[in-house]
Structures are given as structure tokens and as C-alpha cells.
Amino acid sequence: MIMTEAKSDVKKYPTPAGNPETQPFWDAAKDGKFLIKRCTACGEAHFFPRSICPFCFSDKTEWEESSGEAEIYTYSHMRKSATGPYVIAYVTLKEGPSLQTNIVDCDPASLKIGQKVKVVWKPTDGAPLPFFTPA
């Protein structure tokens, strides 16, 4: 098995800048918790987090901890880049929202659409960043 993402342990990821609207996400990330937002007016969950619901425009949005369980919606193995190869993907969380990520610590040739994945955190100089890896 080719662990092309093995170097992700040393790969330097950008530090999230954060802002007043999203800071709770990054604070929870430091505790290994993956937060999403849910609107209590329309009941819909969304990601990335916003203060105003993008579906009904209610301001009654609340933080909710995600299971971190997801499945691959699509992916692409970028064969070359300045920081080496990587797998970019969209995954769909068990709670509903889909998000952009990288599939890490995997054999890119073995990945499949629909495959189960789970959240894994990678360090930065600030809060850690969420990635996904085969479950």
C-alpha cells in the first residue's frame, strides 16, 4: 500500500485565522470536537458555520457536535503539487451537510465514492484542522 499521505504528518497546513462568527468551531477543534451549525427555526444543519441560516435566514442557529462520520461524495487524486500529491474530496456528514476536505492516511487508489470515512485532526500553528480518513 502506498501511503502517499504519510508525509501529511509533516506537511505544514495554514493556521485558521478565525473570526468572531466562527471562533467557537476552532475552540472546540482544540478539544477534538467537530462542530456544525443547526437552525432551530427550519431544523436544517449547515457547514461551514454561519450566524444566519442560509436556508431560512433565521438567526436562531446553534452549535451542535457532529459524529464526525461521513461518506465520500466525490474525490480526485492530485498527482503533483508543490507540497506533494494529495486527495481532495467532498464528504457528506451523517448529520446531512457536505464539506470539502482531504482524505488522508490512505491508499488513494483504493478510495471509492460512498466509502465510509471519519474525521481526523491535523496540527497547525493554531487550532487543528479537520480531515477525513477511511473508517
Added chain:
Amino acid sequence: MSIKGKAYIAGIYEHPTRHAPDKSVWQLHAEVAKGALEDAGLTNKDVDGLFIAGDANGGLWPMTDYLGLKPRHVDSTETGGCSYIIALGHAAQAIALGKCSVALITLAGKPRTSPPAPRAQGAEADFETAYGATTHNAYGMAAMRHMHDYGTTSEQLAWIKVAASHHAQYNPHAMLKDVVTVEDVLNSPMISDPLRRMDCCVVTDGGGALIVTTEEIAKSLKKPLVRLIGHGEAMKGPRGGKDLDLTYSAGVWSGPRAFAEAGVTPQDMKYASIYDSFTITVLMQLEDLGFCKKGEGGKFVSDGNLISGVGKLPFNTDGGGLCSNHPINRGGMTKILEAVRQLRGEAHPKVQVPNCDLAIAHGTGGLLGVRHAASTAILERV
């Protein structure tokens, strides 16, 4: 109220260069503006509307001043590669309302010698930057899902490049003039699965410009009359992660808006300029615009169906972005230029569509697999 038939494309110019280390970006803008005005038979003194996009660094202030213009209507709507198709619609609106009478739309840049600055990011930055979305892998993700849902194959995508190469052999300015086969495409190196090098467009320096004007002025000039009869624009993104579906584009909205305004159907089109940043871009747009059903794009493009004189829908007869030109990584302008050439009867004789009186110029801008815009223009020879 409609813009149907209110605005005419009186001047076009495509810079012949594909590599311009000896020119400034500003100079390229000025050269394409001059070329389009000369094509129309107008001068810089006639221009009273200026339309530019993100390729014009610094925006309207320096460009207006540099070109020495005194516009009474300006617009710098930035939607990536389709900005110039959106600008065409906005220029028609301004002309219909009497806000300007001679609109100049320019595109120019030199990514091969001075790469553009990264696009400023939005609210998504912290949640996406680290994952390294690029044009290659964002379109790769769209292609991967399309293949999964509809059984689209790499061979089918390859036919799009093959058709473009058949056209490019007749374009003396095309960056890639060699005719290629499906096998050549499949044997080119994988860039970002499932897209190979020959699924990708060229990177070129250069540019192009358009002059859009009133019926009265167009009729006073010498060029064949080409007018805009329908226009649409739309935006699409994952919308909180709820609407993620990479198998269709915003063309499903911009296309019907344009066809409805024009009062024509996709099947009426004699020629199609379809943005070809990647082969998958073309396949999805053909489906989204209604040239075939969703999921049947692969079958539609196979067997040379996009080759002029051979297939049922001649497309990108200049060789398109896949083979000829993709100035500053933005394909919308050249899509309009070749559609106008076809309608004027000025395309290369080997690819000219006989009696071409209706054409579409369509493009997307941004990243198909992330967030993008689409714009559709229906053009008619009067």
C-alpha cells in the same frame, strides 16, 4: 422588458499572441481594444461604456485612465472566465436603456510570464484553503461524480479534445495545432483523477475584445450584423453543504433564461461555443443547456459529433481553450469571438458552418466543483 435584439456586436478582436513576455498586461488590453474598434470601424472617441473584469488589475480607475476613455457607463462584474459573457448581457442592458451607445469589453493577461495574484477569498477561507482546491482537482471531482452517476467514460471525454484538435489544425494562431486521437488523450499523463493532461486547456498569454453597440450605429458600419437575442446568468455553490451536486452547473439556469428570452431552442443552434477549460466542462454544459439529456453527454460527444462538417453540433471551431487559446485562464471572451466569426461567415473555410444564422456562446467561471457562475448568450445574424 427584454434586451432581445437591442444590442449588436459590431467589433471583435482576438490577440494573435499566445506568449507575450515582451508586452505589459496594460498594453495587451489596449491592443485588443484598438483591434476591436478598428474591426468595427470606430475609434476610442466613440467609446462611452467600459466593461472589464478581474483580469484588469486595479479595476476601473487605472483602466479608464490608461486607455484615455471618458465613459458614462462602467461595469467591473467579476465572475471569472464567464465575466465577458455576463458583460455582453450587461452591455446590452445599458444600451437598451440608453446608458451608453458604444460599449468596449476587454480581456487580457499573461499567465505564462506573470501569473495572476491568487483570488481573494470569502467566508469559506478557513474551512477550505488547506485542502488545496485547484482548477484541475475541482473539475476532476466533478468528472469523478459524473462518471459514478452516469457511467461517463474517459474515452467519451477524450472525443471532446479530439474534436477541438480537428478544428485547431486550421487556426494559424492555435497553440496546439496537431490533430490527436482518443488514444493520444488516454495515453497522456494523469493530472488529477480522472482528468489527464489532454483533458485540460492550454495556458496562454493574450486577450480579446468586443464592441457592443446600438442597432442604429451597427447599421451605419460595414460588418455583417450580429445581435444578441437572449442572455442568462446564474450562480451556484454548495450552499451550506445542503445542495452539493457536482453533476450539473449553473448552466441549467442561465441556459433556459437565455433561450426563453431569444424564443429559440438548443436544437435551433447551428453552432455552439462552449467553454472548454476541461473536457468535462463541455460535456456537462451540453447536458445543462439541453443539447442532450442529463447523463447522455458522453454519448452525445462521441464519434466526432462536435466536429464541424462531420457531427451534428459544430463546437469551438477555432480550436477552443483545449487547443487554441485560453487567455489569462479565462475562456468566455474567445467563446463569443468565434461565435461572431461563424455568424459573419468569417470562420476558417474548413470549419465554417454553412448559413450559420443562430449560435450560442456559453461559459462558466470560478470552479465547477466548488463555486461558479454561468452565462449564456444567444446570437443571431440579421
